[in-house]
Amino acid sequence: MTENNNRLKGAVEINRERCKGCDLCVVACPCDVLKLQPKEVNNRGYHFAFADNASACIGCAACAAVCPDGCITVYRVRPKAVAR
Amino acid sequence: MTIDEIKSPENLVYAKPRLLNDRHMHYCPGCSHGVVHRIVAEVLEEMGQDNNTIAVAPVGCAVFAYNYIDVDWIEASHGRAPAVATAAKRLNPDRLVFTYQGDGDLAAIGTAETIHAANRGENITIIFINNAIYGMTGGQMAPTTLEGMKTSTTPYGRQPELNGYPLVITPLLAQLPGTCYVTRQAVHTPAAVAKAKKAIRRAFQSSLDKRGTSIVEIVSTCSSGWKQTPEKANQWMVENMFPAYPPGDLKNFKD
Amino acid sequence: MESNSNVPGKITPDDNVRLMKGNEAIAHAAIRYGCDGYFGYPITPQSEVLETLEALMPWETTGMVVLQAESEIASINMVYGGAATGKAVFTSSSSPGISLMQEGMSYIAAGELPALVVNVMRGGPGLGTIQPSQADYWQATRGGGHGDYHFIVLAPATVQEMADFVGLGFDLAFKYRTPAMILADGIVGQMMEKVVLPPFRPRRTDEEIARQCPWAVTGRAASRKPNVMTTLELDSATMEQNNERFQRTYRLIAENESRCQTYYTDDADYLIVAFGSVARICLKAIEEMRAKGIKVGLLRPITLWPFPQKQLAGIAAHTKGMLVVELNAGQMIDDCRLATDCSIPTFHFGRMGGIVPNPGEVADALLSHFPEAAN
Known part of the structure; x- marks a missing residue:
């Protein structure tokens, strides 16, 4: 990875097959991390969400809170870990 | 530290609750039902009630709720969930018993059962999804459909002189001595979801504590029925539904 | 006292x-x-x-x-x-x-x-x-x-x-x-x-219910697969299987559980079929007719579903005619005709609107349909 890894604060994992591409997580994200796949679709034909700008994630879980399908798992670097 | 390294158990802040199983939910993209299912599952899990819950599903879009949340369920006939829950609770008084009902189920065909269960103060929680439309049957007028709102059975908009007024039922229920906690919530923003989740937890605890009937109305969207994108539907809800159905507690008790 | x-x-x-x-x-x-x-x-x-x-x-x-x-x-x-x-x-x-x-x-x-x-x-x-x-x-x-x-x-x-x-x-x-x-x-x-009155027996315990009814929605989902009571099944093939299961049960019940009570049927020339309280009026009518030498018997279905078809068919085989007495316009008579394949003359006598016939009316009805019985 080329980015400054020490600035990474969080990460999201999206269950692409559960996702219905409703876009609500994209709207909820305060850091513009998420996007819907412009072309690719999942097995059910939905343009699923993905972390387009993954390194901007702060692990706030706003996306997961509004996700109607429970597709999103969120991680946040613990303060200690950041310090280290 | 790489992104993959961040994705470790000790950094986990949110994952789908275990009680919300892996079945693909049949709801349309962006449907509020999904969010409410998820937070109900979270609350049940957090309260440790997964081995102590009898849930009652309605007729309507949420008829298949029992497919998604892994507790025991009874699927009631249209509108009768409060009657079914009444018996389930009275015969199994230590269980957490709740119904999950839409606006047509609760405030049209099931008005009598809703009001009488609440008036008896049955120790149950009623989760009331109000999206002002019949979703499952294809977008017909609901009792809670707003004045002027277009549906497939009010194609020119709901006109009170033709179709009656929107039935704002939650304040009626709040007046009944049998209810202990009546609140109106929404799930359109992370903050709203957090509040709604707290409300559901308070309602469930009240049911376990046998305080009376708890009602949690969730003002919701139906993007398919409203013919809007989920994002637009949330905006439309804030602008149009909230004036008629303002979020907040209608009845509460001191702890 | x-x-x-x-x-x-x-x-x-x-x-x-x-x-x-x-x-x-x-x-x-x-x-x-x-x-x-x-x-x-x-x-x-x-x-x-x-x-x-x-x-x-x-x-x-x-x-x-x-x-x-x-x-x-x-x-x-x-x-x-x-x-x-x-x-x-x-x-x-x-x-x-x-x-x-x-x-x-x-x-x-x-x-x-x-x-x-x-x-x-x-x-x-x-x-x-x-x-x-x-x-x-x-x-x-x-x-x-x-x-x-x-x-x-x-x-x-x-x-x-x-x-x-x-x-x-x-x-x-x-x-x-x-x-x-x-x-x-x-x-x-x-x-x-x-x-x-029957003797008192205790209500079943939760353990007994769980054992007797493993399907029951008891709320104990964590200790087993969740139990769901639903009557909805959108898959037609599965719904047909459900229907077939119901019908198998109904056939089993029909084979094993039909019940009736018979009175004076061994030598009966004519048969009255009646259920519930009306059967008692019919029994009185039969006793009065028998006093006059008219050999009438009574079959009182106890289970209306399953209808005691075999029992009725067996008795009807050696009788000349059947009168079905009901407080209605003629409903159970359908089952009587089906049970006997319409093999003997079958008539209905009923009162409606809350009127209850007396034994004399029942006897008159029987004799009006089967005048030869009086001879």
Whole structure:
């Protein structure tokens, strides 16, 4: 990875097959991390969400809170870990 | 530290609750039902009630709720969930018993059962999804459909002189001595979801504590029925539904 | 004497032989059976069931739940909800109320739930009359609500049977996971007779329910796969399999559980078929006719569904004709003709609107159709 890894604060994992591409997580994200796949679709034909700008994630879980399908798992670097 | 390294158990802040199983939910993209299912599952899990819950599903879009949340369920006939829950609770008084009902189920065909269960103060929680439309049957007028709102059975908009007024039922229920906690919530923003989740937890605890009937109305969207994108539907809800159905507690008790 | 008092609540466990109404007997029998719950709505002529239960306060003794619901619709759905948790629950009503319950009854049958419904019939259609009738025979035996289903239908003729059929109805319902109905009429509901009440037995424990009803929605989902009581199945192939399973059960019940009582049938030239209280009037008519040398017998179906087809066909094979006596325009006569393949002349005699015939009318009806009998 080329980015400054020490600035990474969080990460999201999206269950692409559960996702219905409703876009609500994209709207909820305060850091513009998420996007819907412009072309690719999942097995059910939905343009699923993905972390387009993954390194901007702060692990706030706003996306997961509004996700109607429970597709999103969120991680946040613990303060200690950041310090280290 | 790489992104993959961040994705470790000790950094986990949110994952789908275990009680919300892996079945693909049949709801349309962006449907509020999904969010409410998820937070109900979270609350049940957090309260440790997964081995102590009898849930009652309605007729309507949420008829298949029992497919998604892994507790025991009874699927009631249209509108009768409060009657079914009444018996389930009275015969199994230590269980957490709740119904999950839409606006047509609760405030049209099931008005009598809703009001009488609440008036008896049955120790149950009623989760009331109000999206002002019949979703499952294809977008017909609901009792809670707003004045002027277009549906497939009010194609020119709901006109009170033709179709009656929107039935704002939650304040009626709040007046009944049998209810202990009546609140109106929404799930359109992370903050709203957090509040709604707290409300559901308070309602469930009240049911376990046998305080009376708890009602949690969730003002919701139906993007398919409203013919809007989920994002637009949330905006439309804030602008149009909230004036008629303002979020907040209608009845509460001191702890 | 205190112990013989009919005042509800003044009953000791030894006080088993009582004089009471059929409706009261049902209430007493339910408590003694170990019934878990009753949900009902007042309607004449059966309100004594709820009244007696409320007066006896079984929630303080056996723990049985008794609740006056807001409607018959709520009542039957409470029965559905209670039965879904594996509890032994019942409701009672009379004809118009039973009509309101039909959707819920269809759900109970579709859910393969053991439950009991009591219909103390009154005259219809519509609001009709509060006087006795048997005009709900078709509704009771054909299913009544939507879809292919049956209730096991028991027809009591005495207050004793009102009491006995509570236990029988529950036993059959749990044995076959099929709801049962006691189809009584206003006479047997309101009439007072001597009744020997069944012994008290305890309500089942939660452990017993879990063992007897592994399907029950007990709320204990973490210790097993979640139990879901639903009657919805959108996959047609699966729904057909469900229907086939229901029908297999119904065939099993039809083979094993048809019941009837016969009187004077061994040498009978003519046969009267009647159920419920009317069968007793017919028996009196038969005794009067036999005194005149007219050999008439009686078959009283006890289960209306399953109908005692074989028993009737066996007797009809050596009789010259059959009169079906009912408090309706002619409903059970269909089953009598089907059972006998229309092999003997079969006529109907009935009174409607709450009128009960006397024995003389029954005899006259028989002789008018079979004048040769008098010779």
